[in-house]
Amino acid sequence: MEISQLERIAKQVRRDIIRMVHGCQSGHPGGSLGATDIVTALYFDQMQINPEQFRMDGAGEDMFFLSNGHISPMFYSILAHRGYFPVSELATFRRLGTRLQGHPTTAEGLPGVRIASGSLGQGLSVAVGAAQAKRLNGDNHLVFVLMGDGEQEEGQIWEAAMYAPAKGVDNLVAIVDYNKKQIDGSTDDVMNLGDMRAKYEAFGWTVIEMNGNDMQEVVDTLNQARKGAHQGKPQLILAHTEMGMGVDFMMGTHKWHGSAPNDEQAANALSQLEETLGDY
Amino acid sequence: MDFTVQNNKDTRSGFGEGLLEAGRRNPKVVAFCADLTGSLKMGDFAKEFPERFFQTGIAEANMIDMAAGMALSGFVPFTGTFAAFSTGRVYDQIRQSVAYSNKNVKIAASHAGVTLGEDGATHQILEDIGLMKMLPNMTVIVPCDFNQTKAATIAAAEYDGPVYLRFGRPKVPNFTPVDEKFEIGKAQMLQEGTDVTIFACGHLVWKAVQALPILKEIGINAELINIHTIKPLDVDAVLKSVAKTKCVVTAEEHQRNGGLGDSIAQVLAMNIPCPMEMVAVNDVFGQSGTPDELLKAYHLDTPDIVEAVKKVVARKH
Numbered sequence: 124m125e126i127s128q129l130e131r132i133a134k135q136v137r138r139d140i141i142r143m144v145h146g147c148q149s150g151h152p153g154g155s156l157g158a159t160d161i162v163t164a165l166y167f168d169q170m171q172i173n174p175e176q177f178r179m180d181g182a183g184e185d186m187f188f189l190s191n192g193h194i195s196p197m198f199y200s201i202l203a204h205r206g207y208f209p210v211s212e213l214a215t216f217r218r219l220g221t222r223l224q225g226h227p228t229t230a231e232g233l234p235g236v237r238i239a240s241g242s243l244g245q246g247l248s249v250a251v252g253a254a255q256a257k258r259l260n261g262d263n264h265l266v267f268v269l270m271g272d273g274e275q276e277e278g279q280i281w282e283a284a285m286y287a288p289a290k291g292v293d294n295l296v297a298i299v300d301y302n303k304k305q306i307d308g309s310t311d312d313v314m315n316l317g318d319m320r321a322k323y324e325a326f327g328w329t330v331i332e333m334n335g336n337d338m339q340e341v342v343d344t345l346n347q348a349r350k351g352a353h354q355g356k357p358q359l360i361l362a363h364t365e366m367g368m369g370v371d372f373m374m375g376t377h378k379w380h381g382s383a384p385n386d387e388q389a390a391n392a393l394s395q396l397e398e399t400l401g402d403y
Numbered sequence: 404m405d406f407t408v409q410n411n412k413d414t415r416s417g418f419g420e421g422l423l424e425a426g427r428r429n430p431k432v433v434a435f436c437a438d439l440t441g442s443l444k445m446g447d448f449a450k451e452f453p454e455r456f457f458q459t460g461i462a463e464a465n466m467i468d469m470a471a472g473m474a475l476s477g478f479v480p481f482t483g484t485f486a487a488f489s490t491g492r493v494y495d496q497i498r499q500s501v502a503y504s505n506k507n508v509k510i511a512a513s514h515a516g517v518t519l520g521e522d523g524a525t526h527q528i529l530e531d532i533g534l535m536k537m538l539p540n541m542t543v544i545v546p547c548d549f550n551q552t553k554a555a556t557i558a559a560a561e562y563d564g565p566v567y568l569r570f571g572r573p574k575v576p577n578f579t580p581v582d583e584k585f586e587i588g589k590a591q592m593l594q595e596g597t598d599v600t601i602f603a604c605g606h607l608v609w610k611a612v613q614a615l616p617i618l619k620e621i622g623i624n625a626e627l628i629n630i631h632t633i634k635p636l637d638v639d640a641v642l643k644s645v646a647k648t649k650c651v652v653t654a655e656e657h658q659r660n661g662g663l664g665d666s667i668a669q670v671l672a673m674n675i676p677c678p679m680e681m682v683a684v685n686d687v688f689g690q691s692g693t694p695d696e697l698l699k700a701y702h703l704d705t706p707d708i709v710e711a712v713k714k715v716v717a718r719k720h
Contacts, residue, residue, distance in 0.1 A: 238471060239499050245496055245500055248469050249500060251469050255469070256476030282460075282464060
């Protein structure tokens with residue numbers, strides 16, 4: 124897909140994020156806005172998927188797992204626009220009886236979601252399991268997983284990080300949304316993550332860095348990662364992103380990690396985000 | 404039921420044989436183990452199906468979630484480690500990725516209870532049944548001997564949904580029929596009686612069997628039911644028995660809080676309140692010792708069941 128078209132989609136996703144979080148006055152806009160470009164590129168350009176006939180087992184298609192489930196508005200908007208469920212359903216986000224729970228879940232049967240996430244640190248392990256299942260099935264498709272950077276503080280991440288290279292799980296592309304912010308502040312203040320690249324490399328991963336908010340660079344990097352698959356090692360993309368990307372007053376701060384804009388702030392945000400595909 | 408002891412075998416070996424059989428029957432059965440392959444008796448499966456066996460190292464959280472990831476792809480994963488590390492250590496992983504996500508993962512938990520013995524309280528989990536039964540979607544199975552553990556393992560592999568399968572370390576009398584089909588959720592009548600119902604699970608079933616002739620000698624005709632599936636509980640069987648006997652003793656190698664007795668008490672309180680005694684560990688941790696010493700020390704032995712029965716029968720009148 125043309126880069127400009129991907130950018131148009133990403134713009135609508137960002138509008139949806141603001142409207143969804145504003146609509147129910149809860150949710151996590153900052154990280155959602157920051158990771159939008161990566162997941163838009165995955166779903167609209169990179170992954171081989173069958174949205175019309177969602178299969179839980181993902182047989183014969185690429186699979187994506189969202190480990191940091193709190194950025195669900197972004198995930199839901201992309202799934203809806205990609206055709207997994209009606210875009211109009213985005214209006215039900217976080218409301219009683221919705222399939223669009225605060226954090227993604229399979230309990231309500233929302234197409235596109237394969238496992239619950241929200242409690243952090245679990246998605247990489249799930250993705251490793253799914254990747255091994257593909258190997259057992261002789262299915263050459265890839266498994267992608269997006270994680271937060273604050274999430275890297277969970278010990279389980281490093282259990283999975285040790286396992287995947289040790290067992291040669293090379294059909295796996297893990298992406299860290301490296302915005303250097305978490306709910307309590309900057310990652311430097313909360314828990315210095317140190318040299319993330321060196322850490323993953325020391326564990327045996329191939330590490331690629333990219334600007335996760337430059338659509339051309341995102342597409343190029345994902346192309347590179349897909350080419351690098353099936354060569355004996357798992358791959359990690361360190362995606363440098365800006366929390367709150369696209370809305371000026373939400374950028375450069377951790378304060379919008381988990382807060383909803385009021386009416387005035389939402390209007391301001393939406394004035395910065397062109398409606399490209401039509402609002403839900 | 405014929406209580407002839409066929410041999411003395413550990414229930415974990417029943418799991419090992421059951422896993423191998425389940426693997427032979429269904430190529431989708433896979434197994435994960437966190438560095439306790441020998442203890443869990445998973446070696447035969449690993450040897451026969453090396454491509455379907457995953458050694459995770461000492462990383463239980465990763466193991467549970469990898470199993471969930473593999474289950475969603477259509478496999479039937481068993482995870483193997485001690486009960487302590489199968490539950491408390493990975494509760495959040497089980498809760499979110501297995502139970503809430505309703506994945507077809509079988510959590511095989513060995514060395515449960517005080518009969519783990521000398522390793523002491525760090526490893527002797529007595530809270531696992533409670534932890535697991537509280538989770539929606541989770542089935543909780545506690546078989547009583549080698550044969551039944553083997554059958555339960557095969558049944559768990561055939562059942563679609565999360566299962567917690569609890570078994571133990573020591574060799575214990577193996578008395579249930581070889582290759583008897585295991586029905587999840589169906590209580591097993593071991594001895595019909597009229598004066599009291601003993602509901603037991605796991606290693607304490609045999610301890611209760613041994614109580615039967617002692618009770619008979621003092622004129623108490625006890626009914627003994629093996630509740631090998633704690634959840635879903637066979638409520639009909641419980642109510643039917645208690646409607647006849649009008650008093651109950653439960654026996655389990657677990658905390659009183661959250662265990663089998665707790666499940667039975669709920670059913671009785673809501674349906675037919677009656678005198679009840681619980682043979683269980685009462686709000687303390689275990690300690691080092693031999694399995695037999697520990698069962699005596701924590702009042703989980705045959706004489707304790709006999710005393711509980713005498714007490715509850717007296718309360719009935």
